[in-house]
Every structure is written in C-alpha cells, then in structure tokens.
Amino acid sequence: MRNPSEENFYFPAEWHPHxxxxxxxxINTDTWEERLERIYPAYFKLIETIALSEKVRINANDAKTIELINGLLEKFEISKSNIELYEHRTNDSWCRDHGPGILVNRNNAERLIIDWEYNAWGGKYPPYNNDxxxxxxxxxxxxxxxxxxxIIMEGGSVEFNGRGTVMTSKSCLLNKNRNANLNQKQIEEALIKYYGVEQVLWIEDGIVGDDTDGHIDDTVRFVSENKVITMVEHNKSDANHAILKENLDLLKKMRLLDGKPLDIIEIEMPKPVVDSGERLPASYANFCMTNGHVIVPTYRCDNDEKALEVIQSCFPERKVVGIDSTEIIWGLGSFHCLSQQEPSPNFV
Incomplete structure (x- = not known):
C-alpha cells in the first residue's frame, strides 16, 4: 500500500485553492423527518454561494434525485453553469465525513484520495454502506x-493548518466505537502516515448535542497556519461552558512545529437552539470555506452579527456570508458537515 507521507503528499488547509x-x-427522512423540504432554501443558498467561485459537485442518490435537484435549481433561480450532478447512491447528506480526503503532492501536484472507512459515527445510523x-x-x-x-475516520474530526499540523479531539478519535483495536499512538501514526502531517494536537471534547462524539469542526478551526478560532460559552450555567473552557486552556498550552503558540480568537456560542425539547449542536465554527467566501451558519440570535464580524476579520480576502441554519441544524450538522473540498492540483 502506498505511504502518502513518504511520497510527500499532504492534506491542504481548507483555504488552499479549490x-x-x-x-x-x-434524502434521508430519518435525519430530516418532515423538515426535509424546509431545509431547501438554506441548502440551495449554500449551493449558490459555493458556485460563485468554484464548481459544486453533488452526489445525487438516483435519477429521481437529479430531477429534483434540477427542478429546485430552477425554482431558486440558480445558474447550473458551475454545478455538476453525479448519480452516486448515498445514505445521508454529511459529505464532510463520508466524502474523500484528497491529498496534493508537494513535488508534482499529483492528487491522491484517502478512502477511509465510514461507520456513521460509531454505527449510530445504519445503513451507511452507500456513503x-x-x-x-x-x-x-x-x-x-x-x-x-x-481505518474509520471522518473529515469533521480533523482540522489542518496545511503546514504539518492536524488537530482533533480525544472524545471522537479515541472512542472505541470507531477503531477499538487502535490506541492513541496508533491513531497518531495513521494521521501522520495518511494525511502527510508531522504533529497531532489534541483537545478533549465537543459541544452538547453533537452526535459525532465531539467533532472538532464545531469547536476549533484553523483560519491560518498559526491562528485558530475557538468557541467559548460565557454563561457558566450552560453545559458547554466547562467543555469549551477546558479546550481553550489546552489551546493556550499548545505549540506548533516552530515552537510558537497558537494565535487564539474566541467566538461566543450562539444562544442555545432547542427544538422539540432537544438541544441542537449549533455553532458558528461549522463554517465552510470556498475560493471566494466563508459560509457561516447563523441561528436567528443576537450573537450572529458579532460572530460574522470576527470571522470576517480572519479572512480579509474572502467575503463572509451568513446563512440561516436553524432548519439545517435539526439534522445535527451544518455547512462544514455538509461539504468536502476538492483541492486544486495547480497550487502546492
């Protein structure tokens, strides 16, 4: 089997050109229940925004799904010129986790796909064979x-700075519902070998309501090689307060490969989003980057505007776009969870 690290492949940071x-x-009504059609306005706004600066490639479950997508593109008056549909059978919509990890070679810009195993976050939501x-x-x-x-690995569980560092959470990658036969050292060896990194940094846990056992894309995100945004909760009575404070304390102690500390930007969590008695994993950190934009979930609360301002300050060369994720978060994920970038081979 090929050893990507030895061949000088690496997983680019998300801001690498796409x-x-x-x-x-x-398509999964177990995930979305009666809300499936209610997510379409926000979902197609996501498609429209991505397509402004790069191609949108969509796995569509069958011919009927392709027909539905084409009809909705017309309904929402979205140009199809940058949108490609592929008849690929799927079980659910979380492409960040079941989609490919695409590496780029520093020597020759060759690309290579890492085909991790996927078991729907520890076997929680079968079937997942198509994904x-x-x-x-x-x-x-x-x-x-x-x-x-x-090895079981999900894209939302890992965060990269593009310069040799990956960050992840113990609650997820060390959970025995993924790779019960692997310890922390073996997981680190796999990350280094297959993602082409040199350093693995660990936080502890994820936010309340997150059914992935603590994906890092809801808590900490690299926004440059040495800068991260991290979610914080100032309300000490909120269940997320202690979790996010512990993660912040860990971030302050971390050092990158050059020995320097992280530049840490704190963003206050949205007000709790509760629906049908269930606390949903609403977080501003679940944004996705495109060549021209940063697409940020918003939740109809007072903290939205401040979060957009802080994230915009981190990306002066991209336009930050907030899209209401109140319906989408019912599925327990948002825009980063829904998407997976395909890095361009023309930049290394």
Whole structure:
C-alpha cells in the first residue's frame, strides 16, 4: 500500500485553492423527518454561494434525485453553469465525513484520495454502506488513485493548518466505537502516515448535542497556519461552558512545529437552539470555506452579527456570508458537515 507521507503528499488547509466543493444531496427522512423540504432554501443558498467561485459537485442518490435537484435549481433561480450532478447512491447528506480526503503532492501536484472507512459515527445510523463507497466513486470520476487504510475516520474530526499540523479531539478519535483495536499512538501514526502531517494536537471534547462524539469542526478551526478560532460559552450555567473552557486552556498550552503558540480568537456560542425539547449542536465554527467566501451558519440570535464580524476579520480576502441554519441544524450538522473540498492540483 502506498505511504502518502513518504511520497510527500499532504492534506491542504481548507483555504488552499479549490477545484470544487462536493456535497451529498439530502434524502434521508430519518435525519430530516418532515423538515426535509424546509431545509431547501438554506441548502440551495449554500449551493449558490459555493458556485460563485468554484464548481459544486453533488452526489445525487438516483435519477429521481437529479430531477429534483434540477427542478429546485430552477425554482431558486440558480445558474447550473458551475454545478455538476453525479448519480452516486448515498445514505445521508454529511459529505464532510463520508466524502474523500484528497491529498496534493508537494513535488508534482499529483492528487491522491484517502478512502477511509465510514461507520456513521460509531454505527449510530445504519445503513451507511452507500456513503462508505463514495470516496472510491469520486476517485473514479476524477480518475485519481486511492489508498484504503482500513481505518474509520471522518473529515469533521480533523482540522489542518496545511503546514504539518492536524488537530482533533480525544472524545471522537479515541472512542472505541470507531477503531477499538487502535490506541492513541496508533491513531497518531495513521494521521501522520495518511494525511502527510508531522504533529497531532489534541483537545478533549465537543459541544452538547453533537452526535459525532465531539467533532472538532464545531469547536476549533484553523483560519491560518498559526491562528485558530475557538468557541467559548460565557454563561457558566450552560453545559458547554466547562467543555469549551477546558479546550481553550489546552489551546493556550499548545505549540506548533516552530515552537510558537497558537494565535487564539474566541467566538461566543450562539444562544442555545432547542427544538422539540432537544438541544441542537449549533455553532458558528461549522463554517465552510470556498475560493471566494466563508459560509457561516447563523441561528436567528443576537450573537450572529458579532460572530460574522470576527470571522470576517480572519479572512480579509474572502467575503463572509451568513446563512440561516436553524432548519439545517435539526439534522445535527451544518455547512462544514455538509461539504468536502476538492483541492486544486495547480497550487502546492
């Protein structure tokens, strides 16, 4: 089996230029229940915004789904010129986790797909066999080689600075519902080997309501090689306060490969989003980056505008766009969870 690290492949940071962003169109009524059609306005605003600066490539479950997407693109008056639909069977919409990890070679700009195993966050939501096959289907479409480590890994569980560092959470990657036969050292070795990193940094846990066991894309995100935004909760009676304070304390102690500390930007959590008695994992950190924009979930609360301002200050060369995620978050994820970038091979 190929060793991506030894061949000088690496996983670019999300701000690396994109060839496209991949989505898996929502079809699962177990996830969305009667709300499926209610997420369409925000979901198609996501598609429209991505398409302004790069291709949108969508895994569509079947011919009927392709017909539905085309009809909705017309309904929302969205140009199809930058949108490509692929008939790839799926189980759910969380392309960040079941989509391919696409590496770029520093020597020659070759690209390589890492085909991790996927088990729907510890077997919580079967079936997931179609989602698990998505990386190899995309490898075929893009005519790229792929490597299958045989290890369960989700894209939302890892965060990269593009310069040798990956950050993740113990609550997720060390959870025995993923890789019960691997310890922390072995997980780190896999991250280094297959993602082409040199350093693994660990936070502890994720936010309340997150059914992924603590994905880092709801808590801490790299916005440059040495800068992160981290979510904080000032209300000490809120269940997220202690979790996020512990993560912040850990971030303050971390050092990058050059020995320097992280530049940490704090963002206050949105007001709790509760629906049908359930606390939902609403977070501003679940934004996705495109070539021209940073797409940030908002939640109809007073903290939205401040969060957008802080994130905009981190991305002076991109336009920050807030999209109401109040309906989408019912599915327990938002825009980063829904998307997976395809890095351009023309920049290393």
């Amino acid at each position: 060839e496209a962003t991949w989505l898996s169109f929502p 698990n096959e998505i990386p190899q289907k995309i490898a075929k479409v893009l005519q790229l080689d792929f490597v299958s480590p045989g």
